[in-house]
Amino acid sequence: MSPILAISGLGKQFGGVTALAGVDLAVEEGEILGVVGPNGSGKTTLFNVVTGVHKPSGGTVLFRGRDITGLAPHAISRAGIGYTFQQAMAFAGLGVLENVQIAGEHRRAGGAANPWPTPQALLDFVGLSALGGEKAGVLPFGSLRLLGLALALATRPSLLLLDEPAAGLNDRETSALVGLVRQLPGHGITVCVIDHDMKLMQMLCRRLAVLDFGSKIADGPTEKVLADPKVLDVYLGGDL
Amino acid sequence: MKTGNALRSLLPVLVILALIAAVPLFSPSNRFLSLAISAGTNVIALYGLSVLFGQTGILSMGHAALVGVGAYAAAILARDFGVGFWTALPVAALASAVFAMIVGIPSLRVGGHHFVIMTFAFGQLLAIVLTNGGDYTGAATGLDIAGPVTLFGADMSDLTRYYLMVVAFVTAAAVASWAIIHSSYGRTLRAIRENEKLAASLGINVGRHKIGAFVVSGVFAGISGVLLAYFLGHISPSQFSSFPSIYLALMVMIGGARLIEGPLAGGILVAFLPEVLNLDPVQSRIVYGVCLIAVIMLLPDGLIGGIVRALRVAFSGKPKQEAERDAAPSEARQ
Numbered sequence: 001m002s003p004i005l006a007i008s009g010l011g012k013q014f015g016g017v018t019a020l021a022g023v024d025l026a027v028e029e030g031e032i033l034g035v036v037g038p039n040g041s042g043k044t045t046l047f048n049v050v051t052g053v054h055k056p057s058g059g060t061v062l063f064r065g066r067d068i069t070g071l072a073p074h075a076i077s078r079a080g081i082g083y084t085f086q087q088a089m090a091f092a093g094l095g096v097l098e099n100v101q102i103a104g105e106h107r108r109a110g111g112a113a114n115p116w117p118t119p120q121a122l123l124d125f126v127g128l129s130a131l132g133g134e135k136a137g138v139l140p141f142g143s144l145r146l147l148g149l150a151l152a153l154a155t156r157p158s159l160l161l162l163d164e165p166a167a168g169l170n171d172r173e174t175s176a177l178v179g180l181v182r183q184l185p186g187h188g189i190t191v192c193v194i195d196h197d198m199k200l201m202q203m204l205c206r207r208l209a210v211l212d213f214g215s216k217i218a219d220g221p222t223e224k225v226l227a228d229p230k231v232l233d234v235y236l237g238g239d240l
Numbered sequence: 241m242k243t244g245n246a247l248r249s250l251l252p253v254l255v256i257l258a259l260i261a262a263v264p265l266f267s268p269s270n271r272f273l274s275l276a277i278s279a280g281t282n283v284i285a286l287y288g289l290s291v292l293f294g295q296t297g298i299l300s301m302g303h304a305a306l307v308g309v310g311a312y313a314a315a316i317l318a319r320d321f322g323v324g325f326w327t328a329l330p331v332a333a334l335a336s337a338v339f340a341m342i343v344g345i346p347s348l349r350v351g352g353h354h355f356v357i358m359t360f361a362f363g364q365l366l367a368i369v370l371t372n373g374g375d376y377t378g379a380a381t382g383l384d385i386a387g388p389v390t391l392f393g394a395d396m397s398d399l400t401r402y403y404l405m406v407v408a409f410v411t412a413a414a415v416a417s418w419a420i421i422h423s424s425y426g427r428t429l430r431a432i433r434e435n436e437k438l439a440a441s442l443g444i445n446v447g448r449h450k451i452g453a454f455v456v457s458g459v460f461a462g463i464s465g466v467l468l469a470y471f472l473g474h475i476s477p478s479q480f481s482s483f484p485s486i487y488l489a490l491m492v493m494i495g496g497a498r499l500i501e502g503p504l505a506g507g508i509l510v511a512f513l514p515e516v517l518n519l520d521p522v523q524s525r526i527v528y529g530v531c532l533i534a535v536i537m538l539l540p541d542g543l544i545g546g547i548v549r550a551l552r553v554a555f556s557g558k559p560k561q562e563a564e565r566d567a568a569p570s571e572a573r574q
Contacts, residue, residue, distance in 0.1 A: 051441065073440035083441055091434035094427075102431045105424050106443035155442055 002065065004029045004159055004190050005050070005081075010059035012042075012049050012214075019045040021214040022059065027159065027192050030185045034205030034222070035194040038234070042214040043194040044086060047163050051083050052076040063159070078108040082157030084148045086164045092137035096128060096147060099136050103154035114156055114187050122150045126180060142173035149180065153189075160184060162193040166200050178203050198226070246422040253414050253500050261407045264400045273399045279511035280406035281307075281468040286492050286503035287413040288460025291420055293489075294497030296453040297433030301356050302343070302363025303488045306458045308480025309336045310465025312370065315383040315475055325389040329466050336462025337455045344454040348447060360482060367481035382476025385469045406467060410504070413460055418500050420456070429453055490528055494535050496542020505544050 003026035012020040020042045027033050037043050048054045050061055052073040061069045068079055077083075091099050100119035116122040123129040126146040131139065136147060145165065152160055162181070166174045181204060184191050195201055201208060201222070208225040210218040212234045218225045225231055263276070285307050293299050300306075313332035317323035323331070347358035370377045377383065389396040389405075396405050420426045431439040432446055440446050469475050487510065495506020514524035539546035 053437070072445075073437075074443050074445045077441055077443040085438070085441070089435060089438045091431055091438065093434050094430055098427060098430075101424075102427050102439075102444075103442045105428065108443070151438070151442060 006062040011057045013057045032191040034201040034208045037211035041211040080158045082152035082155045083161040084152045090136040090147045097132035103151040107155045126150045159190045164195050250418045257411050273403050279507050280410050281464045283410050283507035284413040285461045285464035287417040288457035289492045290497045290503050292457040295429040300359040302359035304480045304484035305363035305366040306336045306461035307465040309339045310462030311469035311475045314466040314469045315385040332466045333459045333462035337458040340455045340458030344451040348450045363485050367477045370477035496544040499544045501544045502542050
């Protein structure tokens with residue numbers, strides 16, 4: 001089966017700094033893929049280039065065989081790729097329910113079916129239904145992250161990119177999030193998550209790709225990647 | 241229930257406008273009616289500006305130029321094509337909308353404060369073009385616009401009738417603005433105001449919608465311009481240059497851009513304050529300046545927003561939650 005997302009030779013330079021040096025990565029349909037790497041290894045840049053926030057300096061991104069390289073962010077979203085941001089982001093001045101309403105109003109026609117037909121159903125799924133009337137800006141951080149997830153899901157993506165979804169969450173909130181994300185492949189949503197929290201990645205992902213200085217240095221089943229001396233050396237400081 | 245709530249938010253404005261429409265019963269002076277008519281034409285433009293600034297979060301400092309395009313379009317149509325008020329209305333609205341698009345496409349590529357400067361520059365540019373347009377635009381002297389405004393055969397040029405017609409247009413503008421606020425289109429604009437990056441990630445074409453909001457505000461401005469031109473009977477470039485633009489921005493801020501009562505309050509207040517306080521133009525500019533600073537510092541939602549909050553505190557005695565809500569967005573934005 002061909003991958004849902006095929007990234008090949010993807011490069012990005014900021015002035016003289018090479019953030020991505022020709023990355024090849026395939027995300028397979030129905031998996032939860034983890035992309036790890038130390039700070040500055042190019043994880044977020046990879047997401048930003050795929051989602052159209054930055055234009056790539058080279059390489060191609062194919063989504064279900066369609067070339068989406070360099071499309072604008074809204075066009076990527078409408079193609080069926082949802083994403084959440086590192087900083088938990090919601091429309092702070094608007095109501096929680098209104099946030100999800102907005103998120104569902106601009107998706108492509110005939111988006112992938114999912115079990116959350118209404119904004120309310122999505123809030124139920126992420127456990128925020130009691131807070132629908134509040135302004136998003138008053139939510140505690142953990143709830144804001146969940147709202148961010150609900151917003152991305154409201155676009156009915158077939159691929160969801162999560163940028164450090166558990167950053168700033170406590171253990172209880174993290175395991176709640178893990179519980180939600182694990183359900184997604186069952187609803188036809190492929191997930192690609194980036195984080196440097198190894199505990200989280202081990203919980204979520206059966207496959208990991210490791211970035212270092214903008215290049216992929218390992219890619220395979222989680223246990224194998226974590227045992228790879230190259231990975232231990234550059235990423236974990238030879239210690240795990 | 242939702243539409244019920246939305247309708248209730250329109251009600252106060254309709255009541256106020258009904259009271260305003262009843263003013264001629266108390267035989268007001270011609271001076272009062274004239275002031276009220278020019279305030280009314282401003283309010284129509286302000287309702288457009290509230291869609292742009294209040295909902296989308298974009299401030300235009302050249303909005304009088306869009307009013308000017310409408311006014312000049314009406315005058316030129318009347319002079320060259322013998323076109324009357326009612327035909328000029330949609331044509332001028334379209335002209336202002338097109339001008340807004342022409343200004344908006346390059347200007348909205350740059351963000352935030354730069355857009356303010358761009359609109360200011362375009363406003364000045366239009367005044368210069370009109371001043372140097374020779375006979376076609378009447379140069380610095382401007383253009384006369386003669387011709388009666390008739391409605392179903394009745395001459396509307398009489399001050400009281402024109403006043404009532406302007407009130408009707410203000411009502412239409414308020415309802416249109418209210419309809420935009422409570423539509424999914426309004427939600428989209430608010431999403432852009434709150435967070436452009438997030439909006440784009442959810443499939444919203446931010447650039448197109450920002451230009452769209454500017455074009456929508458142009459339609460309001462164009463209609464305002466036609467009403468103004470036919471009321472004054474004479475228009476000149478200085479009426480649409482930087483100072484009037486700043487006044488429009490000031491009015492919408494003082495009144496409160498996000499609430500449906502805001503433009504009405506701002507337009508009336510700025511028009512009648514000097515009259516009530518008996519101020520000369522220099523003094524009134526100082527008062528406006530002080531008002532603007534006070535509003536920005538003390539009442540970020542404008543006068544109406546402040547009154548609403550004060551009432552809420554007075555009746556329910558829970559200012560804390562409200563204060564938290566207002567503080568939260570600015571923190572989250574950092």
